[in-house]
Amino acid sequence: SQQGEEDPQALSIQEGENATMNCSYKTSINNLQWYRQNSGRGLVHLILIRSNEREKHSGRLRVTLDTSKKSSSLLITASRAADTASYFCAPAGFQKLVFGTGTRLLVSP
Amino acid sequence: GAGVSQTPSNKVTEKGKYVELRCDPISGHTALYWYRQSLGQGPEFLIYFQGTGAADDSGLPNDRFFAVRPEGSVSTLKIQRTERGDSAVYLCASSLAGRQDEQFFGPGTRLTVL
Numbered sequence: 001s002q003q004g005e006e007d008p009q010a011l012s013i014q015e016g017e018n019a020t021m022n023c024s025y026k027t028s029i030n031n032l033q034w035y036r037q038n039s040g041r042g043l044v045h046l047i048l049i050r051s052n053e054r055e056k057h058s059g060r061l062r063v064t065l066d067t068s069k070k071s072s073s074l075l076i077t078a079s080r081a082a083d084t085a086s087y088f089c090a091p092a093g094f095q096k097l098v099f100g101t102g103t104r105l106l107v108s109p
Numbered sequence: 110g111a112g113v114s115q116t117p118s119n120k121v122t123e124k125g126k127y128v129e130l131r132c133d134p135i136s137g138h139t140a141l142y143w144y145r146q147s148l149g150q151g152p153e154f155l156i157y158f159q160g161t162g163a164a165d166d167s168g169l170p171n172d173r174f175f176a177v178r179p180e181g182s183v184s185t186l187k188i189q190r191t192e193r194g195d196s197a198v199y200l201c202a203s204s205l206a207g208r209q210d211e212q213f214f215g216p217g218t219r220l221t222v223l
C-alpha cells in the first residue's frame with residue numbers, strides 16, 4: 001500500500017493567514033492527490049499533481065511535490081473560515097489508496 | 110446524476126442484523142470504491158471494483174462484509190450479523206477509469222449498530 005502521512009495533525013490559524021500542511025509517503029507514485037473533508041462526510045478532491053511535476057496551483061492552493069524526498073506540501077493562501085476542514089493526501093500508484101489521519105485545519109475569524 | 114449518491118444517509122440497526130448500503134456512482138465511471146471511516150481517522154479502504162468485478166477486496170475486514178456491482182454501475186455493500194464495531198461512516202467513491210484517477214466521493218452512510 002502507499003499511505004500518506006500528513007503533518008501537522010492539527011493546525012489553528014487566523015483568517016487571512018497562510019496554512020501549510022505536509023505529506024510524506026514511502027513508495028513510488030504516479031501522482032499525489034489532496035482531498036478536503038468537512039464534518040466527517042464525503043471527501044472533495046482538491047488537486048492532483050503528477051510525479052513529473054514539481055509545483056501546481058489552483059486558485060488559493062499551491063501544491064509542491066518532491067519525489068526524491070517522497071514528500072508533498074499543500075499551501076492555502078489567505079485562508080478563510082470556510083477552509084476549516086480535514087485535509088488528506090493520497091499518493092496514487094497501482095495499489096489501493098491508503099489515507100492517513102489527515103491534518104485538521106481550524107481557521108478562526 | 111451529477112455526483113455520487115449514497116442511500117440511506119443514516120442507518121441504525123441492532124447487533125446481529127443484516128444491512129445493505131447502496132452507492133450510485135457518477136455515470137460512466139468504471140471504477141468504484143468503498144471505504145469506511147471512524148471518528149478521527151482517515152478513510153479505510155474496503156474494496157475496489159473495476160466494472161462488474163471486484164479488482165481488490167483486500168480491505169474487507171472479514172467474511173461478514175460483501176459487496177456487489179452486478180451491472181457495473183450501482184453497488185451494494187452488504188454486512189451480515191452486524192457488530193457494534195461496524196459502526197462508522199461508509200463512503201463510496203467513483204473514478205473515471207482506475208486507481209490513479211481523481212476520486213469523487215459520496216456523502217456517506219452513517220451506520221450505527223446498537
